Amino acid sequence: MAAGVKRQNQEKSAVKEKILPRKLIAPALIFSIALTQVPFLVTIYFSLMEWNLLKPQEKAFAGIDNYIYVFQTGDLLPAIIATVGLTAFSVICSLFVGLFFAVLLDRKFRGQSVARTLIITPFLIMPAASALIWKFSMFDTNIGVINYIVQKLGFSAIGWSTQYPYISVIILLTWQYAPFMMLILLSGLQSQSREVLEAASVDRAGSWRTFAFITLPHLRQYIEIAILLGTIMLLQAFDPVAIMTKGTGGTKTLAYLLYERAFVGMNVGQAAAYGVVTVILTIIVATISLRSLFKVFISGVNK
């Protein structure tokens, strides 16, 4: 009798054990689906409509007209190139700058933590503020500090954000994200075993050889993490384009293009079609990088 009750309790708690985690995760799951997946389904529906907010009475079913438009106007390919190019260049530049900073900071010297604090600050600044400050106090043709130096060196002033918007955006993004790369790589450098490094110096391996054959292989995992997280953040960078260049000079990314269609052109149907295409492209890119991200993280976690 007692044993039966006990078994019943055990069964009950086993069922509870199974249900509880589901109950715990359900609110987050439902919230996430409601605010990200459901709107996406609605976007697909919108993309099949002829719908301009300026002419609301002419709303009608359009079939794949919007998609035909998207692929025919020739805005799409440049936007893809801009998005991929800006992201790739910014990730690569900030990775190298970040690695350089990490190596500089990975030694004991007076005020090391102050120097590190100065260097991470650009990452903490509100991105909208960074874009504005760079545009008007650094890049400006009249009062920009960089142009002051350029002119002192004997060249004529450069209209950075108007003449070279592409490079300007990359400089800004690199300035913002190199500290992030540096933080991850620095913790990688600091997790190196001192014994191995000492053994290398006893063996009189030069510092370059030590760096190339011991430090870099050790850093590999950290570099992968830095690249993947940097890509997630930089793919969605909208502020510098919207504030600094307004999509000129090859900086019209997919996000900015969609913004322009929807909120300047007020064409919901076309903008939605751009949105759907953007998502499909992102899924292709993301699935590849996510799988590797996942491998890196799961192996990192389970170690």
Added chain:
Amino acid sequence: MRSTKAILITGMTWIIAVTYFFPVSWMFINSFKSENDAASLTPKFVFKPTLESFSRLADRGMIDYLTNSLMASVISTSVVLILAIPAAYALSIRPIVKVQDALFFFISTRFMPAAASILPLFIIFKNLRVLDNIFALSLVYAAMNLPIAIWMMRSFLSEVPQEVIEASRIDGANFETELWSVVLPIVLPGIAAVALICFIFSWNEYFFSVLLTSANAKTTPPFLASFVDGRGQFLAVLSAASTVAALPVILAGWFAQKQLVRGLAMGAVK
């Protein structure tokens, strides 16, 4: 010989660090200039400091935008914590079979561009009459930060020693006691890091704020951008506004560097 080299490298590091920081210090310096001094063709390091720009910010009602930013950040961070703690707990301490699938789903929503959801959100909010509403904006921010929060939290929770949890279960602790009095106190620093990062992301967010808010609920980043449309000189007042807007996050980041790194790398880096 060796020490000369060390001094050289240290000197170089310092020069690089100060140069890299220069745009920030320049923003700070410009915020105390008069507009004429800020617009000088030769950069002015010596000038008569004034608080004029800051009082002009007050006149333009910056305090309202800061309040909106603060509300959006606090509300969204609270929502994220309420949703993420139980979910992360289920994914780490009481793992269910499909942990990997669930994690994959959450992180993939973070990859999903804002482009995918902004249009419907705009139209739905408009029809529900919650466009330009700080609570609605907060919910969007919560959805934006939830996946990262769950990932970070999971990594912090998975470090809780299994023995501690088992011991509490043997003592007959039910789930609530286990979570509230055993697990949470151990991971409190981790939760603080997650909260800080969610706060920073919401405080700095521009895209959704510029599109989903206008007069009432506008947050600080679009307010900053609005200076550009003004005529005449605006660099001093723009610098002052940027300084005020960036300062809370800079200070928080300086004091919590370690936790920030750990959290931002989603636990993959210790």
